[in-house]
Amino acid sequence: MERRALFAAGARAVADRLRLSPGIISGDHVFLTGMTGSSPDGTMPTNLEDQFRQAFEKIGAVLGEAGLGFDSIVEMTSYHIGLREHFDRFCAVRYAYVVDPFPAWTAVEVAGLRREGAVVEIRVVAARSTG
Incomplete structure (x- = not known):
């Protein structure tokens, strides 16, 4: 069974420091670590939609390292500070990324x-095959 770590451009130093893989291929699945909406320069946007969008862009970059796209996501868990307050705004951004058949999704309120400054962290599991 293939097992290989995935690193999007610029992610290796942080991953090494924290001793984690942004993504890891394990057999027919790709597991991503939780992604917050920090900008490429490491700052956290104060605009919520920018945070949400950046988190999804980071997910897309790691999936791309495995040759996959958002259509490969089979499960998504999102962790939110203030979930009820920003749920509709999060969904509006999320809808631009998820495709049919839509992944299973659990949204969790956290303290x-x-x-x-992060208000969301998104974790996904993707399938490498459609079989």
Whole structure:
């Protein structure tokens, strides 16, 4: 069974420091670590939609390292600070990325996230084959 770590451009140093893989291929699946909406320069946008969009863009970059796109996502879990307050805005951004057949999705309200200023962290599992 193939097992290989995935690193999008610029992610290796942080991944090494935290001893994690942004994504890992394991057999027919790709597991991604939770992605917050930090910008490429490491800052956290104060605009929520920008945070949401950036988190999805980071997911797309890691999936791309496995030759996959958003259509390969089979399961998504999102962790939110203030879920009820921004649910509709999050969904509006999410709808631009998820495709039919839509992934299973669980949205969880949390008290805090590791990154200061982050209001969402998104974790996905993708399938490498349609079989």
